Amino acid sequence: MCREYEHFDILEVAVKCGIKLYPNKGSKVEFKARCPFCGDSSYHLGINRQKERFNCFRCGESGNSVSLYAKIYGVSNKEAFDSLKENEDFQPKQIYVPKMQTETPIRSLADRHDVYYDFLNLLRLNEHHRDGLEGRGLSVNHMFQFMYRSVPMDGVFRREVLDKLAKKHDLIGIPGFYVDVCGRVQMYLNKYGGMFVPICDSQGYIQGLQIRLDIPENSKEDKFRWFSSRYFPFGAGAKPWVHIVGDTTAKEAVLTEGAMKADITSVLSDGKLFIAIPGVNAIEYLPEIVRSLGVKKFYEMMDMDKRWNPNVRRAMIKLHDMLDDIGVEYEECLWNPNYKGIDDYFYAKSKYMKSELLVA
Numbered sequence: 508m509c510r511e512y513e514h515f516d517i518l519e520v521a522v523k524c525g526i527k528l529y530p531n532k533g534s535k536v537e538f539k540a541r542c543p544f545c546g547d548s549s550y551h552l553g554i555n556r557q558k559e560r561f562n563c564f565r566c567g568e569s570g571n572s573v574s575l576y577a578k579i580y581g582v583s584n585k586e587a588f589d590s591l592k593e594n595e596d597f598q599p600k601q602i603y604v605p606k607m608q609t610e611t612p613i614r615s616l617a618d619r620h621d622v623y624y625d626f627l628n629l630l631r632l633n634e635h636h637r638d639g640l641e642g643r644g645l646s647v648n649h650m651f652q653f654m655y656r657s658v659p660m661d662g663v664f665r666r667e668v669l670d671k672l673a674k675k676h677d678l679i680g681i682p683g684f685y686v687d688v689c690g691r692v693q694m695y696l697n698k699y700g701g702m703f704v705p706i707c708d709s710q711g712y713i714q715g716l717q718i719r720l721d722i723p724e725n726s727k728e729d730k731f732r733w734f735s736s737r738y739f740p741f742g743a744g745a746k747p748w749v750h751i752v753g754d755t756t757a758k759e760a761v762l763t764e765g766a767m768k769a770d771i772t773s774v775l776s777d778g779k780l781f782i783a784i785p786g787v788n789a790i791e792y793l794p795e796i797v798r799s800l801g802v803k804k805f806y807e808m809m810d811m812d813k814r815w816n817p818n819v820r821r822a823m824i825k826l827h828d829m830l831d832d833i834g835v836e837y838e839e840c841l842w843n844p845n846y847k848g849i850d851d852y853f854y855a856k857s858k859y860m861k862s863e864l865l866v867a
């Protein structure tokens with residue numbers, strides 16, 4: 508007697524798991540959906556009913572209907588198989604089915620800072636991250652001062668950290684955290700891990716976290732992700748927070764893209780004021796910050812290799828206009844294009860001459 512292969516309709520499984528499908532136009536085989544594993548909001552998850560496979564083009568997660576169910580409900584493949592087989596209509600009543608459409612309001616800055624501060628203190632900085640930062644000119648003291656930590660990829664350690672954190676804090680509405688179908692707190696996780704970079708305001712409060720990916724996902728330029736849990740049950744989305752580092756009483760500041768770059772370059776230039784926007788198009792919060800700090804002049808230092816990209820150019824013009832409107836003088840700073848980022852340039856410079864800021 509031979510056992511027949513149990514076939515489950517992967518589309519049915521996906522729907523019952525609460526996965527949001529893209530309105531389908533005709534095909535009965537191929538479907539697009541929001542990936543539940545990577546905070547995807549643009550339907551990167553492909554579902555093929557004929558092959559009984561799913562595959563996310565954003566985070567690379569893939570599998571069949573059994574492993575889809577297992578990953579979402581946090582059970583083994585065998586348990587997933589059994590519950591799919593047992594229940595023709597596998598009783599989603601028994602388990603909490605996430606409501607993807609309701610968004611949880613984001614928590615206050617004070618709450619976010621408290622949670623992120625304790626969270627980072629529970630984490631470690633792996634050796635390869637330490638080495639990488641050292642290679643970019645940071646001392647171990649600086650790494651700890653900036654609270655850089657490695658994303659916990661080890662499941663047991665991660666569970667420990669999340670349980671400790673959940674005991675002390677309510678994590679609902681804190682970007683990056685959510686509640687799974689079994690009622691346990693989980694965190695947003697990308698596939699290959701990376702390093703947490705805190706995004707701080709002028710007082711040093713942690714507004715949110717970014718992850719510097721160990722392996723960029725789409726292009727080499729795509730190295731940073733927000734620690735965000737929008738579309739996850741009880742999660743919240745990150746906002747385009749601006750990072751501030753260095754002497755906040757200074758009336759001149761360097762405007763750059765990316766918090767880690769700003770941290771490193773500020774250190775290498777003896778604590779100059781750096782204001783880092785998350786991207787050239789993410790300048791929503793900038794005017795308010797410029798006003799509150801009373802900055803009168805910006806030295807703008809975006810990455811050299813982006814300057815020739817027409818989309819970036821357009822965004823830069825918008826940025827300059829905005830600074831103009833609020834009466835801030837700006838100067839575009841150019842440096843040797845062999846150095847991609849301003850931090851690379853400063854590091855090379857500080858190595859060969861005694862660090863001297865090229866601005867002013």
Ligand SMILES: [Zn+2]
Pocket residue numbers: 542543544545546547551563564565566567568
């Ligand atoms: Zn994904």
